Amino acid sequence: MTYFLRKIGFYLVAFWAAVTLNFLIPRLMPGNPVDTLLAKLQQRGGSAGPEVRRAFELLLGANTAEPLWRQYISYLGNLAKGDLGISVSVYPARVSDVIAQALPWTIVLVGLATIMSFVLGVGFGALVGWKPGSWLDVFVPATTLLAAVPYFWLALLFVLLFASFLGWLPVQGGYDVTLNPSWNGDFIQSAIRYGTLPALTIVVSSIGGWLLGMRNMMVSTLSEDYVLTAHAKGLRKARILTQYAARNAVLPSVAGFAISLGFVVSGSIVTEQVFSYPGIGSKLLMAVENSDYALMQGVFLVITLAVLGANLIVDLLYGLIDPRTRSGG
Amino acid sequence: MTNITTVTQQVPASPVPTGRRKAGWRLMLPSATPQLMTGLVLVTAVTAFGVVAPYFVQDPNAINSIGMTPPGGGHILGTTQTGQDVFAQLAYATRGSLQIGLIVGVLATVLSAFFGILGAYLGGLADEAFSLFSNVMLVIPGLPLVIVISGFVPRESRGLWTIALVLAITGWAASARVLRAQTLSIRNRDYVAAARISGERVWRVIGVEILPNLLPVLASQFVFAVISAILSEAGLSFLGLGASNSSTLGTMLFYAQNGFALQLNAWWWFLPPGLIIALFGCGLALINFSIDEVINPRLRNARVHARTMRARRREA
Amino acid sequence: MRPTAQRRLTVEGLCVDYEVANPVRAVRDVSFTLAAGEIFGLAGESGCGKTTLAYAINRLHRPPARITGGSVTFHDVDGGTIDLLGLHDRELRAFRWSKLSMVFQGAMNSLNPVLSIRTQLDDVLRTHRPQLGRAERRRLSAEVLERVGVDPSRLRAYPHELSGGMRQRVMIAMALLLEPQMMIMDEPTTALDVVVQRDILREIMRLRDELNFAVIFITHDLPLLLEISDRIAIMREGEIVELAPTVELRTAPRHEYTRKLLASFPSLTGDRGGFIRADAVAGEATL
Numbered sequence: 017m018t019y020f021l022r023k024i025g026f027y028l029v030a031f032w033a034a035v036t037l038n039f040l041i042p043r044l045m046p047g048n049p050v051d052t053l054l055a056k057l058q059q060r061g062g063s064a065g066p067e068v069r070r071a072f073e074l075l076l077g078a079n080t081a082e083p084l085w086r087q088y089i090s091y092l093g094n095l096a097k098g099d100l101g102i103s104v105s106v107y108p109a110r111v112s113d114v115i116a117q118a119l120p121w122t123i124v125l126v127g128l129a130t131i132m133s134f135v136l137g138v139g140f141g142a143l144v145g146w147k148p149g150s151w152l153d154v155f156v157p158a159t160t161l162l163a164a165v166p167y168f169w170l171a172l173l174f175v176l177l178f179a180s181f182l183g184w185l186p187v188q189g190g191y192d193v194t195l196n197p198s199w200n201g202d203f204i205q206s207a208i209r210y211g212t213l214p215a216l217t218i219v220v221s222s223i224g225g226w227l228l229g230m231r232n233m234m235v236s237t238l239s240e241d242y243v244l245t246a247h248a249k250g251l252r253k254a255r256i257l258t259q260y261a262a263r264n265a266v267l268p269s270v271a272g273f274a275i276s277l278g279f280v281v282s283g284s285i286v287t288e289q290v291f292s293y294p295g296i297g298s299k300l301l302m303a304v305e306n307s308d309y310a311l312m313q314g315v316f317l318v319i320t321l322a323v324l325g326a327n328l329i330v331d332l333l334y335g336l337i338d339p340r341t342r343s344g345g
Numbered sequence: 346m347t348n349i350t351t352v353t354q355q356v357p358a359s360p361v362p363t364g365r366r367k368a369g370w371r372l373m374l375p376s377a378t379p380q381l382m383t384g385l386v387l388v389t390a391v392t393a394f395g396v397v398a399p400y401f402v403q404d405p406n407a408i409n410s411i412g413m414t415p416p417g418g419g420h421i422l423g424t425t426q427t428g429q430d431v432f433a434q435l436a437y438a439t440r441g442s443l444q445i446g447l448i449v450g451v452l453a454t455v456l457s458a459f460f461g462i463l464g465a466y467l468g469g470l471a472d473e474a475f476s477l478f479s480n481v482m483l484v485i486p487g488l489p490l491v492i493v494i495s496g497f498v499p500r501e502s503r504g505l506w507t508i509a510l511v512l513a514i515t516g517w518a519a520s521a522r523v524l525r526a527q528t529l530s531i532r533n534r535d536y537v538a539a540a541r542i543s544g545e546r547v548w549r550v551i552g553v554e555i556l557p558n559l560l561p562v563l564a565s566q567f568v569f570a571v572i573s574a575i576l577s578e579a580g581l582s583f584l585g586l587g588a589s590n591s592s593t594l595g596t597m598l599f600y601a602q603n604g605f606a607l608q609l610n611a612w613w614w615f616l617p618p619g620l621i622i623a624l625f626g627c628g629l630a631l632i633n634f635s636i637d638e639v640i641n642p643r644l645r646n647a648r649v650h651a652r653t654m655r656a657r658r659r660e661a
Numbered sequence: 662m663r664p665t666a667q668r669r670l671t672v673e674g675l676c677v678d679y680e681v682a683n684p685v686r687a688v689r690d691v692s693f694t695l696a697a698g699e700i701f702g703l704a705g706e707s708g709c710g711k712t713t714l715a716y717a718i719n720r721l722h723r724p725p726a727r728i729t730g731g732s733v734t735f736h737d738v739d740g741g742t743i744d745l746l747g748l749h750d751r752e753l754r755a756f757r758w759s760k761l762s763m764v765f766q767g768a769m770n771s772l773n774p775v776l777s778i779r780t781q782l783d784d785v786l787r788t789h790r791p792q793l794g795r796a797e798r799r800r801l802s803a804e805v806l807e808r809v810g811v812d813p814s815r816l817r818a819y820p821h822e823l824s825g826g827m828r829q830r831v832m833i834a835m836a837l838l839l840e841p842q843m844m845i846m847d848e849p850t851t852a853l854d855v856v857v858q859r860d861i862l863r864e865i866m867r868l869r870d871e872l873n874f875a876v877i878f879i880t881h882d883l884p885l886l887l888e889i890s891d892r893i894a895i896m897r898e899g900e901i902v903e904l905a906p907t908v909e910l911r912t913a914p915r916h917e918y919t920r921k922l923l924a925s926f927p928s929l930t931g932d933r934g935g936f937i938r939a940d941a942v943a944g945e946a947t948l
Contacts (some may be wrong), residue, residue: 030480033485034485041494042497160634164576164629167580169615197868241771242770242771249788263775281489282486282577283488301584303496312493336772339774655726
């Protein structure tokens, strides 16, 4: 029980750290971001009343005499209300709306790709570790080398191969622009078609890490006494592979999920850029390009929240599958 | 009842391996496998290219009116849309990427060594604090943080060292965790306890007893840090957020993307930079395989066993 | 020796090599027989090959170890003869544990850390006795735990929740689950304290009397074997150098190595310090 409480506590601390980081970064940078922002706003033909200005100042810091901690409290208050500010690049939309519209695309793409990558990587890793010397061995160097290749370059290659050369899949976008986004079969089919190449890039690029880690752990686990005992007991090979070897070998991979998820998220941002995929990553990049600080901060916060949430779920899951963590804290 | 023959027969000794035993530190070096050799060749080749080639190529910034041309006619790898020689750019870009990879690799490793090793050795509150800090930094997604920081820094101030610093600060956490785990396991071993009891100073214990045993892991983490730095920097530059005054492989790809190299099928422009990164990364990954075998000798046994099985299958 | 001298196992000329850079013959031309219900002690110092021999009998040896010669024959109680080295995969799996089970050195790690005790016992039953229902399996598991002195409520526990002695008992219980005709025990009590050790050894002897299985008991602790075995084989550098009934080995050892081993443990009687100092004075172990 203490294990679960500790994990939840940790992630709360981490989230608080991210929020505070978000608060501090603009205030540490040279220049006055609020003025830059408002100037940009005016360029786009918008006008900023005092409330808007105040909201921006809370987000980004201002040269007022107001003490920092007071600003911090108000900032937290706004966050709690879900008020992330007004987007300058998509004026006059609210940041939270912009994010809400782009988020599902990224979650589906990254979520599915990560799960596929994990399952395939761990599965193949287990098989490769189980039988050294078979043809499966070739997977290890192949996928590890793929992992050393930059995501976006791989993405470019895929686009060249599958889209330009072979013409099987579309080059850019999240869906066929002639269709209206809605929950019907046509649209969903189109979304899947457009999402295949980006997902493929992420999977091919990240599968190597899982595979190698799992295979190394399998090699270690197979020399453990309880595996020998399992053989001596005359159990079926399939059962030994799954319940005795793989179930123990997968534990570090699950524990190390945090690191990998960070990479996958990073990779997805770049992948979205290459494919012009309408996810949250491209919104972030658009924000940077347009000095839309509010949107930048908002996206960062949401991405962090999502990553922390995913990690929390995985950590809790770990507590379930490894009985040793549950007793004795 | 039994069928043992003579009882007092002389027992011939089992064959004992002849030759001197390897000196202690030599045992730590990885075995010279084809993997390691390939890795070293790749890394050395790319490094040599980055260091030496810039002295021998044309001016990468010389604009020409011939526009984007495929390889040939005095340009080994063709030209960009502004007529600049791609090969020359490649040479300078490789140097730039290697520089940043090295700088960030060293910085990140130093940071992770500090937070990982020192914290684990001191134990108690220091360890808890360092460990919490590492875990929080680890779990906050790296690239988005880098993007946000870069986004707030005005474009003119985004120099090489700024970017290097930002990458190092966001990239040390994973290594720190690994080093901490290793240090904890070594710290509890008997020879370290002996050193502490005999009154050796903290720095000496760490330097003499713990660090040498951490060397393989440190080496492996350093290699990871360099690969990661090069990839991160490339990604950052590709997004247009990299160091403004330097030219790296990522910057090349950024310009290639903006010059519509992909749509115009100018493979000679965007293929080589990524290929160099890939080859370098592969080389480092292969080297890391060999270091892995030093850290976990069972992997070496697995490989040798696999080779014997294949050989036996071929004979059969 | 027990009156019913039916043979259970015949090992003839067994050779096991380690195929490494400089190949090592770990087991050289070992031959012996095991009678039904017999406790056969196998003693020797570390590295003499006794564990390799034990694993090879059940074909559990792993590369780079390889059996390069000899035969291992199992004589089933219902009359059949099984050539262990020639069994195919499926037959070997069926044979293992149901006719021959093992208790390994340091049972601390012989139990899968992520499965409960019940599941691990169930595994055995489901594989070898698939016709049994769940209730029946539970009953058998509880019964076998009681037999070794472990409370059946521990079925729900995980290995890390049990003490070392209890884990060893669970291992022994698991080994008895299918009522095998033969057991190989490799240093089953070495890592335990002497009180627990005595308890477990008493259990083993009691169970042997009850179920009449044969035991190959492997240890470096010769005095222990003198207490419990019917016959003892002394192994050295891969060879059996002496094999005799216990009393005969104790009183009239024939090989000088046996004599050396027998003289190497201190006695509770005699002059204090006499063991070590006598050695130094005489210049050689009492031969």
